Amino acid sequence: MKSSLQNPLNNSLHSNSHLLSNHDLLDMSHHSSIIRLHPATAVVEEQDLRIAFRSKKDFMIGALWLAVCILSSATIGPIVLMIPAKSPYVSITWRCQGCILLMALWCIGSYVRESRKREKEGCGISEDQRVKTWEKILKDSSVYNLASAGLMAVFGSIWCFGLVLGCKYTLTAHADVLYCSNGVFILLIAIFTCQYVHKYEIIGYIIYGIGAVIMLSDPLANKIGEEMNKPLGNLIAIIGALGGALYGITSTKMRRDNPQEVALLHIFVGNFILQIIAYPYFDENPLFFSFDPEFGIFGWVSDPWIFMMMFLFICPWTGILVNYSLLECYRYWTLDIVAVFFLTEPYFAEITAIILGQDKIPGFQTFIGIGILSLGILLSINGSKIKATEEAKTSNKCQEEDDIELPENV
Secondary structure, eight states: OOOSOOOHHHHHHHHTGGGSOHHHHHHHHHHHHHHHHSTTOSSOOOOOOOGGGSOHHHHHHHHHHHHHHHHHHTTHHHHHTTSSOSSHHHHHHHHHHHHHHHHHHHHHHHHHHHHHHHHHHOTTOOGGGOOOHHHHHHHHTOHHHHHHHHHHHHHHHHHHHHHHHHHHHSOHHHHHHHHTTHHHHHHHHHHHTTOOOOHHHHHHHHHHHHHHHHHHTOTTOOBSSSOOOHHHHHHHHHHHHHHHHHHHHHHHHSOOSSOHHHHHHHHHHHHHHHHHHHHHHHOOOTTTTSOOTTTOTTGGGTSHHHHHHIIIIIHIIIIIIHHHHHHHHHHHSOHHHHHHHGGGHHHHHHHHHHHTTSBOOOOHHHHHHHHHHHHHHHHHHHHHHHHHHHHHHHHHHHHHTTTOOOOTTO
8 A cells, every 4th residue: 555655855855846957856856766765874975977968969069078178188288388488387377367367258248148138037027136247246256166166276276287397398198198197096086985986997097007107118209309307297297187186076076056157267266376376486487477578477468479379379279168168078977987088188189299399209119008098998988888877777767766655664
């Protein structure tokens, strides 16, 4: 006999469903089913599924964002090193300042457009019910959003710092292989925190590590016209990869309720604050805080050609597009899938560095390492795909069991 008693959480869910979005309704429904099926578990962890698994259209959009992110990210190191500044620290700050100005313009335009839209749709709404623009700005800049952006700024700065300086001291392909190894740290963190990890992911990353060791030990891999320091460059890139892993974890776990462009503006501002605090300790440059076009962090605005180059190409391509597409990838895909596909980025980065005349064509040992790397990537992708499919089936099963009425003594 079916019980007339309903689960209180489920009653609340259905009675207030008209106030919730579809995503919130799905999350609450999933939580309620787990609590009823496992009443001893008071706290449950949300399934880490993303938009890409909901429809073919979302899958294609997510795949497009992933491709854009990988291709644009592959050019960060080589292109930033092309900036005509005498120090890579200065080059990084130029890129960050340009991104801040562009994102500020984007946010202003977004707020103006949203304000006009609310005015058109606000007929019949009292003045007290109107959401003013300054109130929306304050909401988007809440303490939680700023804290999330601040952490992402710290880890993102470490990630970018590791890539650019790694490309300076070692071969671009080597620096990028280590820079993109943030998935290894994500995997280790998942294992240490007792999360589900598929065996193919572990095997794939082990094979990837073997290929990386073979690739990094290639004696014929050298830069053109620059003094190399491979151990230092490799170490810096590995530290950057750890920052990338923490950047992704922070982005997916501390979910913000402000628009992506506002979040990016906060992140870039945080990056610049950290840069002007930390970089003077690394760069012994008396002209660091100046408008000098070669040594000053504000020198890019004193030269019209550099300003146009930064404002029209370098900042939009290597700064805004990379970060915006990465945040979109975290919306559409799980963290481990993004990390695994990011392993393909060094291929495009090395091609860019060779075309720009920064690296020599590496030796045969590097190509052997690339082949082993590719095998590891394919295994890791397969493992992540299987895991995501299993999680999707589990989520669908929980949704189907939401309407099951259990005996009263349960």
